Amino acid sequence: xxxxxxxRKEKMxxxxxxxxxxxxxxxxLRTALHRARKTEAFAIQQDFDKAATALVQAIPIPQEITDWxxxxxxxxxxxxxxxxxxxxxxxxxxxxxxxVIAIIxxxxxxxxxxxxxxxxxxxxxxxxxxxxxxMMLDPVKTDAGALGDFFFMKHRLVHYDVPxxxxxxxxxxxxxxxxxxxxxxxxxxxxxxxxxxxxxPAERDPKTGKAREFSGWRTIEQxxxxxxxxxxxxxxxxxxxRGTAKDLAPYISKKKE
Amino acid sequence: xxxxxQNLLQLYRFCFLMLADAAKAQEVFHATLRDAAQQxxxxxxxRDRLWFFRNARWRCLEKGEQGLQAEDVxxxxxxxxxxxxxxxxxxxxQQLAVWVSGAPDPQRTALALFYxxxxxxxxxxxVTELKPPELSKLLCDGRRQFQAWLDATFPSTQT
Numbered sequence: 001x002x003x004x005x006x007x008r009k010e011k012m013x014x015x016x017x018x019x020x021x022x023x024x025x026x027x028x029l030r031t032a033l034h035r036a037r038k039t040e041a042f043a044i045q046q047d048f049d050k051a052a053t054a055l056v057q058a059i060p061i062p063q064e065i066t067d068w069x070x071x072x073x074x075x076x077x078x079x080x081x082x083x084x085x086x087x088x089x090x091x092x093x094x095x096x097x098x099x100v101i102a103i104i105x106x107x108x109x110x111x112x113x114x115x116x117x118x119x120x121x122x123x124x125x126x127x128x129x130x131x132x133x134x135m136m137l138d139p140v141k142t143d144a145g146a147l148g149d150f151f152f153m154k155h156r157l158v159h160y161d162v163p164x165x166x167x168x169x170x171x172x173x174x175x176x177x178x179x180x181x182x183x184x185x186x187x188x189x190x191x192x193x194x195x196x197x198x199x200x201p202a203e204r205d206p207k208t209g210k211a212r213e214f215s216g217w218r219t220i221e222q223x224x225x226x227x228x229x230x231x232x233x234x235x236x237x238x239x240x241x242r243g244t245a246k247d248l249a250p251y252i253s254k255k256k257e
Numbered sequence: 258x259x260x261x262x263q264n265l266l267q268l269y270r271f272c273f274l275m276l277a278d279a280a281k282a283q284e285v286f287h288a289t290l291r292d293a294a295q296q297x298x299x300x301x302x303x304r305d306r307l308w309f310f311r312n313a314r315w316r317c318l319e320k321g322e323q324g325l326q327a328e329d330v331x332x333x334x335x336x337x338x339x340x341x342x343x344x345x346x347x348x349x350x351q352q353l354a355v356w357v358s359g360a361p362d363p364q365r366t367a368l369a370l371f372y373x374x375x376x377x378x379x380x381x382x383x384v385t386e387l388k389p390p391e392l393s394k395l396l397c398d399g400r401r402q403f404q405a406w407l408d409a410t411f412p413s414t415q416t
Contacts, residue, residue: 015393016371016378023377044337048400051342052353053374059270059350062279065286069265070294 004038014042019049027089116229117203117212118236119220124179125198126225128187129240132196137173137189144169144190144197151176151186151199159233160186160199165251166239169195193247198238202231217252219245228252264306265290267375268313274369275317277351277358285316307376310384314366321358334401335408344407356406363387364395371396 006014010032017024017033024030036042085091140147145167151160155176169190176186179200188197202211211234218229227240228248241247268289272282289312293303303309338344345353357368367385370376376384382392 012390012393013378015397016381016389018377019374023374025377026379029378041337044339044341045400047339048337048341048345048404049372051345052372052403055345055348055350055353056270056274056372056374059273059354061266061269062283064283065266065269068287068290069262070290 004035006032006035006039010035014045017042017045017049019046019053114218114220116214116218116231118200118229118231119218121179121181121183121200121203122198122220122227122229122236122238123222125185125187125200125238126220126222126227126240128179129196129198129227130223130225130242132187132189134172134189137175137187139173140171142171143167144171144188147171147174147186147188150174155184155186157184157186157199159235161232161235161237162188162197162199163230163232163237166190166195166197166237193241193243195239195241198236198240200236200238202234202236219248221245264309264375267373268309271310271369271373272313272317273350274354274357274372275314275365276320277354281320282317285313285320288316289313307380307384310370314384318362318366332402333405333409334398335405337400337404338408341404341407344411347411356403360399360402363391364399367392367395368399 009028013026013029013032014036017029017036024033033042086095140150142150144162145164148159148161151157157176169192172189172191174186174188176184179185183201186197186199188199189195190197202213204211211231214231216230220227220229221244225240225242226245226248227238228245228251229236229238231237239248239251265286269282269286272285272289273279276282276285289309292312293309296302353372357365357372359365360368363385367381367387370381370384381387382389385392387395
């Protein structure tokens with residue numbers, strides 16, 4: 001036997017060690033016993049306890065007692081306590097793992113539901129918005145809704161119209177440029193909240209060449225910038241600002257014709 | 258049902274260890290079962306087997322107070338010896354019961370329940386209503402005191 005030094009707590013647990021192994025259902029007790037088995041004192045204690053237990057089991061049971069034991073049970077059916085299961089380390093670990101997987105799955109599902117055709121372009125333009133200065137744009141002071149004709153007349157951009165929800169906002173400037181994929185993008189700077197608008201071609205099906213449509217407004221957020229995107233007539237419109245989607249919600253919630 | 262029958266046999270042994278008197282143990286056993294039957298009839302059956310032992314414990318303590326009382330003295334303690342099993346084998350169950358029933362409570366309950374080999378650590382704490390260090394000390398002292406008694410009873414076996 002090696003000279004294993006047990007801590008005070010381990011000694012305390014070892015003194016209460018059940019005689020039978022299957023009665024050990026406590027993790028700390030199991031650990032203490034694992035260490036104690038290397039000691040001679042514990043072996044002596046176990047032999048002592050086994051002998052005493054054998055003597056107790058030899059207590060004769062009178063016939064009256066055997067006869068008196070009822071045939072039906074007095075104990076209420078056991079209810080499975082969730083606490084007991086929750087304390088099981090294996091079940092606890094499995095539960096946590098399942099919970100984490102479920103959270104990730106829900107997160108991905110929500111993210112997927114929020115995706116829309118043209119989202120990658122919209123995200124790129126959100127980055128552009130964050131690095132654009134007003135002076136980079138040609139000064140144009142008018143209503144945003146009036147710029148559709150301007151883009152058509154000057155740049156031959158068809159359906160580059162600002163939706164009615166944002167049409168009344170006053171503009172500071174605008175420009176038209178080609179993005180990384182060579183798409184023509186119109187950018188507008190408005191007075192209100194230093195908001196920026198982007199108009200760009202909707203994503204197209206590579207086989208048919210048709211624009212991939214989607215209905216309503218879609219929201220994206222990226223690095224403290226937020227945008228709301230809408231597709232109409234094969235052109236996407238995005239209003240972007242520094243902030244959150246909540247800042248844009250009042251604009252898209254009002255119905256305008 | 259077989260398990261419950263086994264539990265009830267152990268309940269009798271518990272009563273016997275607590276009282277060291279077969280007649281009194283039977284009385285407590287019967288009273289406990291009557292109580293359980295009454296509760297079951299009222300639709301409030303005991304929730305677990307520990308109820309029987311808790312109930313019997315208090316009945317045993319009450320019964321024990323009626324007879325001769327053990328003197329409250331500090332018993333001698335010896336280190337557990339590796340020849341203790343051979344000493345214990347020489348005992349009759351009645352002798353062990355006399356020794357256990359002479360211990361002050363809650364040590365008496367702790368020893369009786371522990372040597373039934375029927376309960377895990379948490380069950381013991383629940384029935385004895387002790388804290389882990391208290392239970393540990395009572396069992397540890399109990400073993401050493403019993404060893405001292407064995408050494409006094411069977412002195413020749415030590416050599």
